Amino acid sequence: MRKLIYVFVFAAIGLVSTTTFAQEDKENSKAAIQEKVQDKVEVTINELPEAVTKTLGEQYAAYTAEKAYKATKDKKEVYYVKLVKGEDYIKVLIDADGKVIEKKDIKQLNKIK
Template identity: 35%
Template sequence: MKKGMIITAAVVVIGMSMPAGVMAGNTDQLVAASQQEVEYEDMKVEDLPEAVTNSISEGYADYTLAKAYQGTDGSYKVKLTKEEEKIVVFFNADGEFLKIEKVEEQVEEPME
């Protein structure tokens, strides 16, 4: 009776570990794909998709659109300014917000 329980437990453990191993293999591929660095290329502000410009108008109406870039993944990066504040906002092609970064001014130290 004990042998039967031990064998059943071993089969259950082995059966549970196989799908996890298969999933781990797929996860590695997903992680590698998501870690590819997106490269951005300059583009004309007027060439931004309407969905992106609408999102900027709605969410950042008090900012000025300074520069635009298109990413190798189809996303858009836009530099916005408001007085002394500078931000970079990322959108997908449908104009959906992805993330925002604040641009820190680099202060050059005087040369002696």
């Protein structure tokens, strides 16, 4: 009978400790995601540097800029700009000098939030 009680006690301790470690991992993941998001600061389209607006006007004239974010990537100032043209949505990453670093085609608006 004692052996059975010991088995249940050790099983309960193991279950509680496993659950605690899993919760800590989730909290650490949330903190890392929040740090990433905090790096981006929303700016108005009018606040974009002239080089960025020039690139948008030349390469994406058919699109309308909906939102823009200022961030730092590899110690350089960059801008994330969300553009829309009819049903087409894209997200463009441009550095402060107007060079396009990355472009992502996104079909649904809810994916670019």
